[in-house]
Amino acid sequence: MSKTRPPVRTAVVEDAALVAQLLYDFNREFDEPTPSVDELAERVAGLIAGDETVMLLVNEKPDGLAVLRFRPALWSRGLECYLAELYVRPSARGRGLGRALMQATLQQARNRGADTMEIGVDEPDLVARHLYESMGFSNDSGGSGPVMFLYELDLHSRP
Amino acid sequence: MSKTRPPVRTAVVEDAALVAQLLYDFNREFDEPTPSVDELAERVAGLIAGDETVMLLVNEKPDGLAVLRFRPALWSRGLECYLAELYVRPSARGRGLGRALMQATLQQARNRGADTMEIGVDEPDLVARHLYESMGFSNDSGGSGPVMFLYELDLHSRP
Numbered sequence: 001m002s003k004t005r006p007p008v009r010t011a012v013v014e015d016a017a018l019v020a021q022l023l024y025d026f027n028r029e030f031d032e033p034t035p036s037v038d039e040l041a042e043r044v045a046g047l048i049a050g051d052e053t054v055m056l057l058v059n060e061k062p063d064g065l066a067v068l069r070f071r072p073a074l075w076s077r078g079l080e081c082y083l084a085e086l087y088v089r090p091s092a093r094g095r096g097l098g099r100a101l102m103q104a105t106l107q108q109a110r111n112r113g114a115d116t117m118e119i120g121v122d123e124p125d126l127v128a129r130h131l132y133e134s135m136g137f138s139n140d141s142g143g144s145g146p147v148m149f150l151y152e153l154d155l156h157s158r159p
Numbered sequence: 160m161s162k163t164r165p166p167v168r169t170a171v172v173e174d175a176a177l178v179a180q181l182l183y184d185f186n187r188e189f190d191e192p193t194p195s196v197d198e199l200a201e202r203v204a205g206l207i208a209g210d211e212t213v214m215l216l217v218n219e220k221p222d223g224l225a226v227l228r229f230r231p232a233l234w235s236r237g238l239e240c241y242l243a244e245l246y247v248r249p250s251a252r253g254r255g256l257g258r259a260l261m262q263a264t265l266q267q268a269r270n271r272g273a274d275t276m277e278i279g280v281d282e283p284d285l286v287a288r289h290l291y292e293s294m295g296f297s298n299d300s301g302g303s304g305p306v307m308f309l310y311e312l313d314l315h316s317r318p
Contacts, residue, residue, distance in 0.1 A: 115314055
């Protein structure tokens with residue numbers, strides 16, 4: 001691991017194509033369906049231009065990204081933050097880039113006035129879970145509560 | 160269970176105090192910290208007035224509520240919906256009110272153009288999990304994928 005902290009910056013609209021390529025690669029790597037890079041780039045540009053999404057990029061290339069979504073909280077005065085995506089290119093893993101993105105993510109969330117943060121993560125994704133847990137996240141209220149599941153539904157599927 | 164479907168309506172700003180009381184009772188029942196009813200009412204009024212939150216009430220009293228949050232999706236053209244809260248008064252349980260709220264929730268989500276919906280739920284909350292599963296939700300991609308956890312962090316806690 002490098003002794004200097006990997007540089008993380010906030011994506012601007014002009015980064016939309018770079019962000020879209022990373023998102024596309026992310027879903028292709030895990031065999032998930034994905035829109036085309038062009039379609040993603042258009043959507044990403046719109047989200048970056050809006051005020052409830054922040055996208056963070058690590059390294060100049062970039063080598064990874066985090067996607068944060070914000071909204072007014074219900075139970076507290078500030079915002080709640082959802083980490084929608086966290087991705088580091090396969091060739092750039094094992095060098096602390098995910099941790100650098102998470103450190104910047106927490107900084108951004110606090111700076112914008114978020115009170116809480118949530119992340120959905122698959123049970124077998126031990127690398128990500130270890131990273132989140134090392135930063136204080138838990139799926140059982142810090143060991144004192146029940147395990148929390150994330151349920152989902154494709155609203156276009158028919159029962 | 161009554162043969163007529165319990166009436167579900169969309170809360171308007173004038174319902175903010177009723178909604179706040181239900182939310183307050185919800186958290187008190189489960190020994191969770193909660194703001195005062197007045198503080199919740201002010202926040203609820205603001206959320207209802209905005210365009211990314213829908214609150215549904217069942218029965219005139221009302222006897223229960225659902226809180227839906229919407230935002231533009233990243234992976235699809237429409238919106239994504241998060242069911243933030245679902246609550247039925249203890250005295251009104253066992254009469255299908257939760258199911259009526261969920262049916263109205265799915266209808267609202269589809270009407271507003273949501274492509275997907277997510278819910279966080281505690282592992283021991285079997286009544287809620289059974290209800291969600293009966294409506295097509297899953298925490299493992301319909302049995303074909305890994306279990307999904309929901310991780311959270313209080314951003315005001317210190318590591």
